[in-house]
Amino acid sequence: MNINRGALLCLGYVLGLFLTCLWGGINANPTSLQWGLVLGAIAVLTGCASWILPKYFFQLRSPFLLITGLIALLAVGYFQLRTPRLSADPVFQLTQTEPALLKYPVEISGTVISQPRQKSTDKQSFWLSLEKIKTQFEQFPTKGKLYVTLNEVEKTIKVDNKVSLKGRLYQPKSAKNPWSFDFSKYLQKNNTFFGFTGWEMMSSQSPQIGFSKIRERMINVHQKFLNHDQGALLSSMVLGRKAVNLPEPIYDLWVKAGLAYTIAASGFHVSLLLGCTLWLIKKKPKKTQFLVGISILFFYILLTGFQPSVLRAALMGVAGLLALVLDRAVKPLSLLLLTATILLLFNPLWIWDLGFQLSFLATFGLLTTLEPIQQKLSSIPNAMATAIAIPVAASIWTLPLIALQFNVIATYSIPLSILLALPIMIVSLGGMISGAIGLFIPFLGAAIAYIVGFLLQGMVILVEKVVELPASNLSIASLHWSQLAIIYGVMLIIWLTPWGKRQSKVLGFGLFILFVGFLTFKHYNTTKITVFATKNQPILVAQTAGKSIIINAEKKDIIQFSLTSYLRRAGINKINAFVELNPENLSTFKPEVFPDFEITKMFVLANPEELPQKTQILSTFELKRFNNLRFQLLQETPLLLELKLDNQAFYILGDRQTDDPPLIDISKGYLITNPKNIDLQLWETLRPQQAIAIGSRRDHFLAPNPIVYWTEEDGAIQWTPKQGLISVAPERSNP
Structure with a gap:
């Protein structure tokens, strides 16, 4: 049996990078134990390969396999060498000598290197290549990259603009809730550690030429006769979302429908563009086809902004063009592996880029699974079989990873992809044609885009109807x-x-x-109570035997960025009871705040002017039971709510005043409250089993007490029957 030695060497390199998962992926300071795990894994895999593979592949010998293991080891070292480190960051080095830069407003200057995105009604964000930081008294030339949030949406900012902004430089802290978005890790993956909040744009200069101007011209052509949302969607289906400011509602709609791949510049777009180009010049000499094909690929790469998925498809396209000129057959899987190796040599950190992973898994699925599925569908017309087989083959290999990362499954994504396969191709191709013609004849290009817009509008209407169907998005528990x-x-x-x-x-x-x-x-089979790391009010989720209860929601951003993320990771689609203890938060206490979750019952303490649907008033000593979960209001002044799970009691204490009546004895349970509600006399009276303080231990008399957890320092806290109370906050490391 034959095997490609070159492919095996590439596999060794990719596998070496992948084994960094044993220390958590991008980790600037792996421990000795983590290094030992990675080195041990390489040694075991190399040893097993040297023992087994020569029996089945005659051309493989132990020395060659040892070389493959060495390449895997070098890949690990190279990955670590390329891992961003705080100490090497130019901005960090500058702030060490000039600490005032993080304390007072500064003015920064640099070049915008990403498409600005509107984050809300009054903010837009983008990446900036930093050139200078200026204070009131002096200026500091520097390099680096910053994530900028500008509180001026009326200011038009475009890629490649030279801008000067006034605001504040900051270094974000690690997330205290492990299921929340970790902004500091996001910055590290993008080779920076600092952000900038700007409140005034001092100056802006736009370049006269460049691919950003060509991209902008194509986007303007698409939006000339279409409304902004339709035009942005059409541009995204041509250039990808990263190159276009696609409105968040449209993006969320496409993600919920499982159609995000259509607005991410990828192999589909490259294949469509290259395939149509070669078809148009099929009668030309092969050398001409090669040169035109290479030119089109290079132009598209520059136009979309060097996205990993586009680079992968373009490299495979180049290999196909070379095979065309040389009249040689191409081994697709070997080519895919070689492409991955080249890209990971350029940037080894891409091994942990989700878009990179999904792009290669989808392509791998098409190469290995498409033909067998088509054979199973041989009884139906070939075109229909292909339309069905393509999304199925890609989804089979990407679905487990999507489930691991997002904890959400778009239930109708495969049938919807099959149904829209032809319209997606027509709209994408029409957008490419209209954009290309619009570069030279804007009116004609815009007219073509307007015609394509009718089909695009029909797609939007259908997608909206599908997303509104029951169980269109299912939250699933995290896979290990x-x-x-x-x-x-x-x-x-x-x-x-x-x-x-x-x-x-x-x-x-x-x-x-x-x-x-x-x-x-x-x-x-999950039984636990999770207390979120918040600043003032306790927010907790109780789960057992498929039942779940949420107590408090505080602010809308907590719901959006922490609570919703946790519910998805826990696989919760149905909230059996939602209890809001603070009347001031009733504005967030609405079913529409949780559009993807079914709320069975809601409970409030006060009688609001407009009682939301399915809402009940929670009265004192009125026991509510959901399987093993039980809760009741013990006191209204001060507020004291008892929650019991598997005979373990938790007591949530609200704000106290000095003239409040005494509390009942809770010595056999856990106390959850803001530390400002606890004084020495109350602590000695209650004598709780343990306590969770929602805040900081700073200057508090309970600071040294080992039975008290502090959410400010310890992060999110979880209770399980086996482990009791533990902190589940991510480990804080100094990269």
């Missing part, structure tokens, strides 16, 4: 990495082994049952 490995292991057995191919139906059905079983078992 070992479960993900089992799922992909079974899929590889089906692909690689003759036995797996013969038993593909049985294994495929078993894989589906296994996937559903993993999620169902975790959802119905």
Whole structure:
């Protein structure tokens, strides 16, 4: 049996990068134990390969496999060498010598290097290549990159603009809730550690030439006769969302429908563009086809802004063009592996870029699974079989990773992709044609875009109807990495082994049952209470046997960025009870705040002017029961709510005044409250089993007490029957 040695060397490099998962991916300071795990894994894999592979592949010998293991080791070292470090960041170095830069307003100057996005009605954000920081007294030339949030949406900012902004420089802290978006890690992945909040744009200069101007001209052509949302959507289906300021509602709609791949510049767009170009010049000499094809690919890469998925598709396209000129066959899988290696040599951190992972998994699925699915559908017309097989083949390999990362499944994504396969191709191609013609004849290009807009509007209407269907988005419990490995292991057995191919139906059905079983078992066998790391009021989620209760929601941004994220990761689609203890937060206490979650019952303490639907007033000593979850209001002044789970009691204490009546004894339970509500006399009276203080231990008499957790320092806290109270905040490291 033959095997491509070059492909094996590439596999060794990619596998070496992937093994950095054993220390958490991008980690500037892995411990000795984590280094030992990675080195041990490389040694074990190399040893097993040297023992097993020579028996089946005659051209492989142990020395060659040892070289492959060495390449994997070098890949780990190279990854660590390229990992961004705080100490090497130019802005950090400057702030160490000039600490006042983080304390007082400054003026920064630089070049906008990403498409600005409107974050809300009054903010826009973008990446800035920094050139200078200026204070009231002096200026400091520097380099680096900043994530800028500007509180002026009326100011038009475009890619490649030279801007000067006034505002404040800051270094974000790590997230205290592990399921929340970690802004500091996001910055590190993008090779920076600082952000900038701007409140005034001092100056802006736009370049006269460049690909950003060409991109802007194409976008203007699409929006000339279409409304802003339709024009932006059409431009995104041509250039990708990263190059276009696509409104968030449209983006969210496409994501919920499972159609995000159509607005991310990827292999679909490159294949469509290159395929149509070669068809138009098919009668030309092969050398001409090669030169034109290369030129089109290079132009599209520059136009979309060097996105990893576009680079992957373009490199594979270049290889295909070379094969065309040289009249040689191409091995698609080897080519895919070589492309991955080249891109990861350019930037090894892309191994942990989700877009990069999904792009290669989808392509791998098309190369390995498309033909078998088409054979299964041989009884229907070939065009229809292909339209069905393409989204199914790609989804089979990407779905487990999507489930791991997002904890959401777009239930109707595959049938919707099949139904819209032809319209998506027509709209994308029409957008490309209108944009290209519009560069030279704007009116004609805009007219073509207007005609395409009718079909695009129909797509939007259909997608909106599908998203409104019941269970269109299902939250699923987080998969463990070992479960993900089992799922992909079974899929590889089906692909690689003759036995797996013969038993593909049985294994495929078993894989589906296994996937559903993993999620169902975790959802119905989870018993825990989670207290969020907030500043003032306690927010907690109680779960047991598939039932869930939320107590308090505080602010809308807490719901949007922390609570919703947690519910998705926990696989919660139905909230059995939502309890709001603070009358001031009733504005957030509405079902529309949770558009993707069903709320069965809601409870409030006060009688608001307009009682939301399904809402009840919670009276004193009125016990509410949901399986093993029980709660009741013990006192209204001061507020004291009792929550019981598996006979373990939790007591939520509200704000207290000096003249409030005494509290009942809670010595057998856990106390959850803001530390300002606890004084020495109350603490000695209550004597709780343990306590969770919603705030900081700074200058508090309980600071040294080991039975008290502080959300400001300890982050989110969870209780389980086996472990009791533990902190689940991400480990804080100094990169």
